[in-house]
Amino acid sequence: MHGTILTLLKRYVQSQYDHSTWVKLMELSGLENVEFDHKTVYPDAHVYALVGHAAEMTGIPAGELHEKFGEYLVPDLMYMYQKLVKPEWKTLDMLEHTELTMHKQVRAEHAENAPPVLDVTRIGPNELYIDYVSPRRMGGLAVGIVRGLATYFDEADRIDVLPTTAEDGQRVRIHVRRR
Structure with a gap:
C-alpha cells in the first residue's frame, strides 16, 4: 500500500477520533514502531490490520x-x-x-x-x-x-x-x- 494512503489514514483517524485512537490502533496492529512515510510502499497487511482493529474498536464493519x-x-x-x-x-x-x-x-x-x-x-x-x-x-x-x-x-x-x-x-x- 502506498505510504500516502497510510499517512492519510492516520490523519483520518486522528480527525474523526483522536491521536490516542491512532496510537492504540498501531499498537493492536503490531506497528507501534512504524512511522509511515508518503514516499514508501508498505505491505498491504498494515492497512488490513489497522482497519480490522478499527472495525473491532468502533463496531463499524470494515467495508463501511x-x-x-x-x-x-x-x-x-x-x-x-x-x-x-x-x-x-x-x-x-x-x-x-x-x-x-x-x-x-x-x-x-x-x-x-x-x-x-x-x-x-x-x-x-x-x-x-x-x-x-x-x-x-x-x-x-x-x-x-x-x-x-x-x-x-x-x-x-x-x-x-x-x-x-x-x-x-x-x-x-x-x-x-x-x-
Whole structure:
C-alpha cells in the first residue's frame, strides 16, 4: 500500500477520533514502531490490520470504514493530481479518466505501486459502470471515493452509486448514474 494512503489514514483517524485512537490502533496492529512515510510502499497487511482493529474498536464493519475513508481521501487526491484534471470534468468524467491519468502516473512513480485497475464503461452521458479489479479486495474504498468525488464536484445529491457485487471481492462492479 502506498505510504500516502497510510499517512492519510492516520490523519483520518486522528480527525474523526483522536491521536490516542491512532496510537492504540498501531499498537493492536503490531506497528507501534512504524512511522509511515508518503514516499514508501508498505505491505498491504498494515492497512488490513489497522482497519480490522478499527472495525473491532468502533463496531463499524470494515467495508463501511473503507467507504468513509474513501470519501475522506478525495480532496487530498484531487489536490495531488490537480494538474491531470481538466477543468470541465465532473464526477463521471473523473471516473472515466482515472485509470489512464492518475493511476498511470502512480504506477510510473514506483514499480511497487499497484493501484486497482478500473475498467470503466460509459453507457451514456449520465451513466457508467466501473469494474474494480484488485487482489486487495477494497472495493468499499472505491465506492467511497466515487461518493467523495460526487461531493467534491457538488453533485452528491444527483449521483447514485450502487455496488452490484460484494464490495470485498477481487472484482467489484459499481454502477454510477447521474439523475
